[in-house]
Amino acid sequence: MADAVTAGTGEAIAGFLDPALPLWNPEEDDVLVVRQVRPETHDVKTFVLAPKTPRRFAYQPGQFLTLELEVGGEKLNRCYTIASAPTRPGTIAITVKRVPGGPVSNFLHDTLVAGSEIRAVGPMGDFTCLAHPAPKYLFLSGGSGITPLMSMARSFHDLAEARDIVFVHAARTPADIVFRDELGLMARNQPSFRFAPICEGDAPFERWSGFRGRLTPALLKEIAPDFMQREVFVCGPSPFMAAARTILKDAGFDMARHHEESFNFAELAAAEPEVAAEVIAAEAAIEAGPAVATVPVYKVEFAKSKRVVEVPADVFVLEAARRAGMRLPSSCTKGMCGTCKSKLVSGTVEMKHAGGIRQREIDAGLVLICCAKPTSDLVIEK
Template identity: 70%
Template structure:
């Protein structure tokens, strides 16, 4: 065919806007292409991702994605909350703060480029103001975020903004300085666009080198919350930030007499190991005035040995205990985040042995077939050798 009469190649952008696109399925193809990288602050970047073939993402604002990375020859899984809105389904974005010494955040900041590929699974999680895909009927919200914990709340705010939903939202964000306010200009624009229904209230601990701060100053406290949202007790409150930030907010709200059934916080601290919940001791039962009930003898439970090959440690684990719990009690340090079989952080190769695993979506079937397991939700059914 003559070059002048040849049909032009279809525009990739036009293909992605075509109707009836399939939903992204990480079980079929878990590779996402980095379409754009945006500098949000000096140490925070947003990575805009899209599937290789035209398809769309479906998720609830507030959910997270698990990246499956290989860094210096080591397989690492890390969870990042989606910061984009499902109202724009052709791409998905994660926003990552560089953590000093953090292997994953530094790898993403320093080595991932536009056009690069990342493997991922998800979206997952239940931290969202949307229940089963529809907004909660609550008309008023208070969003409280600290640092990079802004991302799930930003996804929710962007979704309401795109939908033009008449929701009364007060968005409070705590940052070190004005230069560290992530998404500052976009949040200010949303406040201008939604006058009367969306208020943005950043709080800074101090000034930036080239920008003195004239707004609310200090750390989030009850006095500031009362000043910003005096009707906070009538609002649904969503909180995300570092674990100490969320703990402080929780205690502040309890002390103020807030109805904690209307308090929601991101349940994962992806930067730290999950902490064992303390067991209730007999003296605590007595002190609380609880009646002691004679317990029937426990049935005999099998005990297996778990060998962690790389750490050269061997422990014992009962067949009714999760491997991760047994490892923690024995002082074996393993990567973990959610402890619910969702995030994939504790995914490990079983060199030998079998387990009973009931997961929440943090592992693919093909990985299970290849001998991988999530230690947080796996109980041994034989002696194990784990590649950890």
């Protein structure tokens, strides 16, 4: 019996390591199986995923998946950055922090176990070090924003790349430092890799003796005196990223070498001011009356909330709805992540997406409202 089990295990491993394996294609089969759940901290877990039949994953370090979940009878789409490295193509991993009151993160933490199945789309995204090769990097992460930078660091480590990397991670306490042991191992293995965690305070059973407080110009200069010469990647909560931007701008840093990523479902993307200006101009045209308006204006009804919003033909549905005070889930606002995917009950739209929706979903009447402009009155199932 033992020999049979060993043989079966060996065959399974050989199957997943077969270099001739085709790539995982969510267009053909979007189901991923949870292979393992790993606790990282008291409120962070890593979910290791694999296709039902052996396939290889191909992606760029820093990219993300969009999970399609049914939580409490409602279909939700959420983006999670891939924390694993493409140098290990047999599985893919996401690392998720439990958010108090967050429907998806709590569902993942409380429900997923080895053998669970979830649906996913991707990988996608353009936040990657491969797009910005440089001899020296500065990674700045806060909280669960560590995941895309961890994918990049793991990739360099696996390939034994002697790249000069300073990895700064901000956490509340030492008990909240995600991947602490692994990052320490990387630093021991690679003399050119430096890991510098910053903690605001002590943990219940550990007094912190490292860098303390929050990221400041003085602290950044102490950790990375040559930061002005580095390619900078930033990911974390909005206040953390705003602080990093301010520090770099005030220092005269070339912001063309600054790159950031965030999946904030509560805020309108600040990186799209021209879109907001477009909405404001369209609203002004509506208020001025038909003699001034230059484009048609359509009524968009959200069936579940019973809200009706007027949307000019040259404005995206999501932006107009947000300006009207509606809180709708979204993330990238570029037609890439799929978070705002919605059922179009009636009407027609013009949509130019960036990969966040599949053709079979479009054929089934789904749209991405962040990149859809009305061409008639609409009814949307939200």
